[in-house]
Amino acid sequence: MLRTILAGIKARTARLVLSSVAIALGVAFVTGTLVLGDAMSAGMREEFAKSARNVDFAVTMSGDAKGIGAEELAKIRRTPGVAGADPRGFVPVPLITSAGKAKPALAVPLGSTEKLREYDLSTGRYPASDNEVAVDVRTASTAKLTVGGPVTLLGKDEQKREFTLVGTYQQGVGEMSMSGADHLVLTPAAFQSFDPERLAYQAVGVAADGYTQQQVTDAVAKALEGTGLRVQTGEELTADTLRSISSQAAEFTAFLLAFAVIALVVAAMVIYNTFTILVAQRTRELALMRCVGASRKQVFRSVLAEAVVMGFAASVIGLFGGLGVSALLQQLIGGFVTGGASPSVQLPLTGTTVLAAFGVGVLVTVLAAVLPARRATRVPPVAALRSQPDSSEEVSRTGRLRVLLAVLLGVGGAGVIVLGLGLEEQAAMMVTGAGTMIVLAAVLVLGPLLVGPVNRALGVVPRALFGVPAKLASANAGRNPKRTAATTAALMIGVTIVAMVTVVANSAKETANAQIDERMPADYTVTSSVPSRLLPAELATQLAASPAVERVAPTAEVVGEGAYFVAVAQDSLGNLFRPKVESGSLADLKAGTIAVRSDYAKAEGLTVGSTKAVKTENGSGDLKVVAIVTGQRLGDGVVTLETAKALNPELAGYDSIMVKLKPGVADSRAAVEQVTDTSPLAVLDSAAETKEQLNKQLDQVLAFVWAMIGLAVVIALFGIANTLTLSVLERTRESALLRALGLTRGQLRLMLVVESVLMAVMGAAIGLVLGVGFGWVITTAVSTDAVAVVLTVPFGQIAAMLGAAVVAAVLAAALPARRAARTSVVAGMAEA
C-alpha cells in the first residue's frame, strides 16, 4: 500500500516537475529580457553620463543659430560666474591605417577644462602641442597604432599630415560613438586647422565657486540673448540625454519582449495541456472526492491550488534562470550594442522584474489551469465507480462550434491580410503580419480536426519502415485528437514563426543579391572610404589607362533643394549604367536634360517634355525631362556629368567609379588595386564581395531570431515529452498487455519514439506549411513597384528544421520510453 502511495507521489512529482520546467523557461525568458533592458539602460546611462558630467550649464545650437563660434564662446567665458567653458564639435578627419588606407574618423578638440572632458585617459597623455594626437582605445587597436608612433591624418585635398600618438582614451557612449565611428582628440588649434569654418554644436561650462547652476545658466542666457542659442542647466542636459537613451533601450526591450511573449504563449499551451491531462487522469480521484462530499467549489479550488503552487515554484526557478539568460544575451549582443567595446555583464534586478516574473508565471499557470479545473468540477461522482479512466468522451466533442470559430477567425485573418496588402511598407508588414497571426489562431482552433488526416498521412512512412510498433504508435497519436493537437500546437507556433522569418529573410537576401547584380553591372566599383571626400578625377583617367580595364564609368552626385541626382558619363549609359526606361529615351540624355525617376516624377508632376528647375549650392539651371526611369541607384533622377558640372561648377571628383575589365584578366583585383593603391581614399567593391558581406549580416540576424525562437521550440519539446510521459503513465496497463502479447522492450520503446516523432513532425509540418505561406504573404506585402521581393523558399533550411524536429522528438521520447520499457509486465498489469 505504502509502495503504491509512494509510487503515486513520485509519478506525480515527475509530472509536476516536467510542467514546471515549461513555465520556468517562459518566465526565465521574460525575466532575462527585462533584466537585459535594465542592464542596457543602466550601462548606457553610466556611459552617457560622461557627456553631461560636471556640466553646470550647456549652450546648444537650435533653430536659427547655426552653431557656436569663437565670438559666442568668448562671450560665454566672459560671463560672470563661469569658471570654464569648452566647445563641443567634431570634424571628419580620415586616418591612414598601417595598411595605408584611409579610415573615416571624427576629431574633437581637447577641452581646456579637464572636468568637462567626455573621455577618460587610458594610456599616455593628451596632446599638448599641435602635432600630437590621442586616439580612442578601440581605434588604436583596429588601426594598429601604438603610443609614441606616427599617425597620418588626411586633410583637405588628400593632404597627408603627420602627427605623433601620445595617448589613448576611453570615450563615453555619446552620439558619436554610438555611430561606431573612430575617434581622435587634437589640440583646439590643430582641430581648427582641419576645418576653420566649422562651428561647435554645443558649449558646456562649469560655474565658479559660489554660483549655483541656475544662477550661472541665467547669466549665460542673458549674455547670449538674441543669438537664438538654447541655454540649459547641467541637470536639464542630463535629463535630456537620459530620455533619449531610455527610449532606445525600451525599443530594444520591446523587440526582445516579442520573443518572450511567443515563448510564454507556447509555455501556456504546454501548461494548459498538462493540466488537462492531469485532470483527465485524476477523474477517479476527483470523483471519489465528490462521492465523499466535496463540493464543486472544493474540487475547483484543489486543482487551482496545485496550479498556484506550481506557478510560484516555477517562477522562482525561472527568475534565477532569467538572470542567466540575461547574462548570456548580454555576452551575445553586447558587442553590437556598445560598439565593440567588451561588455561588462550587469544583472540589475528591479522590483518590476520580480513582479513581472511572478505575475506572468503564476498568472499564466493559473489561467492555463482554469479550464481543466472547471472541467474537473463537471466530473460526476459516479465516475469513481467506473473501472477505467475513459478519455473517449473528451475525444468525441470536436463540434460545430469549433469549425465555426475557425472559419470566423480564418475569414477575419484573410480579411486583415488583404487589407494589409493594400497598404505600403511598414504598415503593410504590420497589418499583414497581424493577419497571419489570426490565421494561425484559426488553424490552432481547427487543430483537433486536423490531427486525424495529418496523422494518417504522416503515419504511412513509419508504418512501412517499422511495422506493428509504428502502427500502434500512429493509432496512439490519433486516439485523442484534442490532446495531440494541444501538444503539437506549441511546436507548431514556434516552427511557423521560424519558418516565416526564415522565408522572409531568405527572400530579402535573394532580392538584395539580385539588386546588387542590377546595381553593379561592373566587375568592380571604386568608392571613397570617407563619405564626405570625393574620389579624385585623375583616378578615373588612371583606371581607364590600365591595360586590364575595358571601360570605366564615374558617377557623381548633384544635391539640389530637397532632391539629389546622380550624374553619369554619357557613354556609360546602356552599358555600365542601365536604368529601366518607362517612357522617353535615354539617347536624348545630354547636357541640359534629365531622366527622372518615376516616383519622383509622379510626386513632382513631371512628364517627358516638361522642365525641371534645379538649384544647387553653387548654381542652377532648367533641365528638360527626356525620360522617366526606374531602378536602383538613380537618386531622384539621372543627369550627365556635363550637366552636373554646369549645375555645380565646384564639383570636383567622383562618388564612385565603375570598372569593367577586359575578358580573361588573370588576377583582376590586383590589376585594379595597382591603380587604386595610389589613392588612400579608394576602396574596391565587387558585386560578389558586397553580396557576401550583406548575406553575412542577414544570416547573423536570422541566427539571432533562430536562437530566440529556439527557446520557444525547446519549451514545445518539453511539452511533447510531458504529454508522452503522462500518456505512458496512463497506458501502463496497455503497455503491459502488449508486452504480454509479445511486444519486445525494444519494440515498445520504438513505439513511443515513433509516436513522439509523429507528434513533432505533425507540428513541424503544419508549422512549415503555414510559415512558408505567411512568408509569401509578407514578402508580397512589402514588395513595391520599385523593389519586387521574390519569394525564396530555403528548402535546405526547411529540411534542417524537419530533421531537427525528428531528432528532438527522439530525445523527448527517451525518458518516457525508458520508463515504459522498464516497467515489468506483472507490475503493469496490476496498475489500477
Place this chain on the structure above:
Amino acid sequence: MSALVSDVGTRTAVAAANLVKVYGKGDTAVRALDGVSVAFEAGKFTAIMGPSGSGKSTLMHCLAGLDNVDGGTVHIAGTEITSLGDKDLTKLRRDRIGFVFQAFNLLPTLSAEQNVLLGLELAGRKPDRAWFDTIVDVLGLRERLRHKPTELSGGQQQRVACARALVAKPDVVFADEPTGNLDSRSGAEVLDFLRMSVRKLGQTVIMVTHDPVAASYADRVVLLADGHLAGEIDNPTADSVLSALKHLGA
C-alpha cells in the same frame, strides 16, 4: 521431480518443479509460491483454484514467463523457460502462449479484428484465414469485427480476447479470472467456448479462478493454499470444488 518432467514430456504442455516466488525482503517477505510442483497435460482444460491470496495469479505469471522466479523450473512444451532472457521470453509468449486476462484485454485504439490479429502481427505471422473465420463464427463476433473495444459489451470484449488467444494456435492458453468481471450468462458463454476449444480443437487451457462454477467447466482442478499445492480434483463439479475449498478453510 525432474524425472516427472522428462517422463511425461511428450504429453505435458506445462510443468513446474519446486517453484518458489518471494515478494519483498526480510521481515516483510511473502513466500507467494513455496515449492510448487505441478504438471498440466496437453489437450486438457485445467483450473487453478484457491482462496484469495493463495498465489494463483503468481503461479500463472511464473508459468507463462511473465514474471521471474526465485527458485525451481518451468517447462513449456519441453522448453526450460526460467533461464530465458527477456527477449526470448517475449518471443516465446508471442509464438507459443495465448492470454486472456480478467480485464483490460484489448487495445482501445484497435478494432476487434485488429485486436484479434495483434499477436500474429507482432510475431510477423500470416493468419490462417479459415481458422480465423471458424473462431470468429463460433464466438459470434462476425458482426463486431469493425467495432472498437469501447463499443463492445464486457462479454463481447472477453470473447474477442479469447479469439485473440486462440487464433495463433498456441501451445497453451492462460486465462486469469476471465469471467471475473462478467455477469453469469456472459461468463458461461466464455467458459463454454474455452471448454469447446479444448474438447473439439485440442487446445490446452490453464485458467485461474476462485469461482467453483467456473472451475466446474474444467477437466481437472488444481487447488492452491498459501503458496502450496493442496490437492486436485478430476472431473470436478461445482459442488465437489466447493466442498474441497471448504476443507481448505476458505
